[in-house]
Amino acid sequence: MSKELLKINDLKVSFFTPAGEVKAVNGVSYTLEPGKVLGIVGESGSGKSVSSYSIMGLIDKPGKMVGGSITFDGKDVSAMKKAERQNFSGNEVAMIFQDPMTCLNPVFTIGNQIAESLYHKYGKISKEEIKKRSIELLSLVGINEPEKRLSQYPHEFSGGMRQRAMIAMALAGAPKLLIADEPTTALDVTIQAQILELLKDIQKKTGMAIVLITHDLGIVADMADDVIVMYGGKIVEQGTVYSIFHNPCHPYTKGLIRSLPDLNRKGEKLVPIKGNPIDLLNLPKGCAFAPRCENCLKVCINHMPAEHVGEDGHRTACWLYDRRANNNAEVKKNG
Amino acid sequence: MAKETGTSAEDKKVLIEVNNLKQYFNIRNNLGEKASVKAVDDVTFNIYKGETLGLVGESGSGKTTLGRSILRVYDPTSGQIKFSGVDITKFQKGKLLPYRKKMQYIFQDPYASLDPRMTVSDIVGEALDIHKLATSKKDRADKIRELLKLVGLNTEHSSRYPHEFSGGQRQRIGIARAIAVEPEFIVCDEPVSALDVSIRAQIINTLEEMQERLNLTYLFISHDLGVVRHTCDRVGVMYLGHIVELVESEELYRNPLHPYTQALLTAIPEPDPEIAKKRNRIILKGEIPSPVNPPSGCKFRTRCPYAKDICAKQVPEFKDYGNGHYVACHFTGKL
Numbered sequence: 001m002s003k004e005l006l007k008i009n010d011l012k013v014s015f016f017t018p019a020g021e022v023k024a025v026n027g028v029s030y031t032l033e034p035g036k037v038l039g040i041v042g043e044s045g046s047g048k049s050v051s052s053y054s055i056m057g058l059i060d061k062p063g064k065m066v067g068g069s070i071t072f073d074g075k076d077v078s079a080m081k082k083a084e085r086q087n088f089s090g091n092e093v094a095m096i097f098q099d100p101m102t103c104l105n106p107v108f109t110i111g112n113q114i115a116e117s118l119y120h121k122y123g124k125i126s127k128e129e130i131k132k133r134s135i136e137l138l139s140l141v142g143i144n145e146p147e148k149r150l151s152q153y154p155h156e157f158s159g160g161m162r163q164r165a166m167i168a169m170a171l172a173g174a175p176k177l178l179i180a181d182e183p184t185t186a187l188d189v190t191i192q193a194q195i196l197e198l199l200k201d202i203q204k205k206t207g208m209a210i211v212l213i214t215h216d217l218g219i220v221a222d223m224a225d226d227v228i229v230m231y232g233g234k235i236v237e238q239g240t241v242y243s244i245f246h247n248p249c250h251p252y253t254k255g256l257i258r259s260l261p262d263l264n265r266k267g268e269k270l271v272p273i274k275g276n277p278i279d280l281l282n283l284p285k286g287c288a289f290a291p292r293c294e295n296c297l298k299v300c301i302n303h304m305p306a307e308h309v310g311e312d313g314h315r316t317a318c319w320l321y322d323r324r325a326n327n328n329a330e331v332k333k334n335g
Numbered sequence: 336m337a338k339e340t341g342t343s344a345e346d347k348k349v350l351i352e353v354n355n356l357k358q359y360f361n362i363r364n365n366l367g368e369k370a371s372v373k374a375v376d377d378v379t380f381n382i383y384k385g386e387t388l389g390l391v392g393e394s395g396s397g398k399t400t401l402g403r404s405i406l407r408v409y410d411p412t413s414g415q416i417k418f419s420g421v422d423i424t425k426f427q428k429g430k431l432l433p434y435r436k437k438m439q440y441i442f443q444d445p446y447a448s449l450d451p452r453m454t455v456s457d458i459v460g461e462a463l464d465i466h467k468l469a470t471s472k473k474d475r476a477d478k479i480r481e482l483l484k485l486v487g488l489n490t491e492h493s494s495r496y497p498h499e500f501s502g503g504q505r506q507r508i509g510i511a512r513a514i515a516v517e518p519e520f521i522v523c524d525e526p527v528s529a530l531d532v533s534i535r536a537q538i539i540n541t542l543e544e545m546q547e548r549l550n551l552t553y554l555f556i557s558h559d560l561g562v563v564r565h566t567c568d569r570v571g572v573m574y575l576g577h578i579v580e581l582v583e584s585e586e587l588y589r590n591p592l593h594p595y596t597q598a599l600l601t602a603i604p605e606p607d608p609e610i611a612k613k614r615n616r617i618i619l620k621g622e623i624p625s626p627v628n629p630p631s632g633c634k635f636r637t638r639c640p641y642a643k644d645i646c647a648k649q650v651p652e653f654k655d656y657g658n659g660h661y662v663a664c665h666f667t668g669k670l
Binding site: 043044158160161188189190191192193194196197215216217218219220221222224241242245246252255256257259260261262269270271272273274276277 | 393394501503504531532533534535536537539540543558560561562564565566598599601602603604605606607608609610611612616618619622623
């Protein structure tokens with residue numbers, strides 16, 4: 001295995017709300033190699049965004065990182081001081097968000113906002129240099145007439161163009177890792193296809209790693225090298241994109257893939273996952289997916305499953321793959 | 336849904352007939368001059384009894400406006416809408432009321448479409464009250480209970496408020512409200528787009544069950560081509576107020592004739608890494624133009640890879656190219 005770029009170990013993030021502690025991320029560990037694309041899939045409330053926000057130090061009150069460590073390129077991110085952190089965010093890791101309109105400042109021109117990223121990276125830099133680099137960045141992300149576009153405001157851009165501008169800002173610091181949080185969810189399919197091609201293209205050119213957070217399995221299949229599936233603040237399954245899609249092990253992953261409409265099964269009923277999304281305030285004692293799982297065993301209700309490591313590092317957190325549980329397997333019927 | 340296809344159009348009963356429907360909205364542009372948004376521009380098609388007709392397209396293509404125009408939420412600018420042979424285009428309040436009962440709407444956002452200050456039984460019961468469908472208080476309560484059971488909600492929850500439910504359950508309340516008045520036709524406007532992936536299949540199955548039991552006809556509006564492929568018998572593809580292609584859904588996915596449909600189909604994220612990583616996407620240039628100033632001639636020509644001179648001069652005719660495969664393109668069959 002080559003050198004790892006990002007290593008997250010037993011990360012725990014909680015939000016302390018009046019209603020109680022919400023364990024948004026509850027013990028997540030993974031590593032990412034340079035130049036790889038990692039897809040993180042999960043539904044709302046699974047902790048997929050929060051786990052990535054903590055890399056950027058974007059967890060704000062009432063949220064708090066309560067345990068674990070984040071190491072980036074050998075540096076401990078979680079222990080960074082404010083000044084260090086400022087230098088780190090944007091230059092080492094950059095992020096793009098779901099809704100490009102709310103992330104761009106409406107009262108500054110696009111040129112202004114890109115310049116800000118460039119100042120942040122290079123400190124002393126001449127105006128001509130900034131203009132030259134900004135134009136380069138805008139052309140890189142496929143915006144026509146970049147010179148004219150620099151002096152325009154975000155409201156003069158369409159949704160797809162705004163996302164391109166966001167990507168240009170993120171690239172200004174030449175980061176080693178780009179975190180893309182649902183980058184195309186707010187866009188139309190044809191524009192989504194444009195942005196995904198752009199991300200692939202840039203990734204090829206710059207060799208940066210990408211953490212791609214999405215709920216769309218189709219996007220993950222297209223973009224990712226490795227996949228993490230999250231549920232209830234935990235990783236339930238991780239592996240290469242091929243092993244996750246062709247040989248899903250965890251009942252949740254299986255359920256997700258099975259619930260998608262399939263051309264070959266047209267006319268048949270879809271097979272949904274039963275039940276409702278979990279309530280993070282009242283996490284079950286055992287496996288978070290147990291109340292919805294059709295293969296739920298007695299042990300699942302009260303005990304957290306251990307991770308089972310299969311071929312090519314395919315990991316599954318499920319009792320079904322644990323010998324201890326299977327020795328006296330007793331399938332509990334789920335009402 | 337997706338019943339026996341292949342029967343000729345003639346022996347199906349037409350429920351809704353739309354002829355040359357135009358729906359413009361008057362606005363003022365940046366300079367304060369009067370202008371009109373041509374949201375739906377000269378659309379002609381039929382909806383057959385018992386079928387599910389899908390409408391796909393990007394945002395701003397006019398699919399929602401078309402659905403709402405058919406329900407007479409708006410007064411159409413010109414054209415004709417017939418329900419079971421009766422021209423309802425010009426009907427107003429009292430005359431329209433019996434047709435309101437026959438046509439219902441399921442909204443995209445289950446959070447915004449339920450009044451937060453009404454209990455579930457009031458939300459569902461309101462429809463019964465307006466159309467005077469309950470003979471007594473007990474009858475009303477019985478009917479509500481039956482409806483909730485039908486859509487898969489716990490009948491004990493009828494005195495709860497919408498905020499106490501998850502997104503999927505709220506969408507079920509929306510469905511119960513729509514079927515309360517025993518309609519014949521329902522416009523489902525992106526009914527699963529706001530829901531988590533694991534919940535979508537549940538709601539689609541519920542919609543299909545309702546259709547079977549109550550013999551409903553659906554107009555299914557969605558931008559998710561995978562869901563449309565699963566649920567719809569026929570699909571219409573909209574672009575900038577026009578329907579550019581309309582055909583049985585199997586045929587649309589097997590043999591798309593309009594260049595826009597072809598691009599749209601390759602833009603769908605494919606949840607299989609084997610296919611997703613190898614296929615060639617048709618990436619459309621640019622974005623959907625403004626419906627205030629649509630391009631002359633064929634509206635798709637500004638993004639079309641095959642556009643020629645004739646496309647700018649002449650609006651392509653929307654005609655049948657055999658077996659009810661309607662296309663509006665000058666070069667159908669010649670590409």
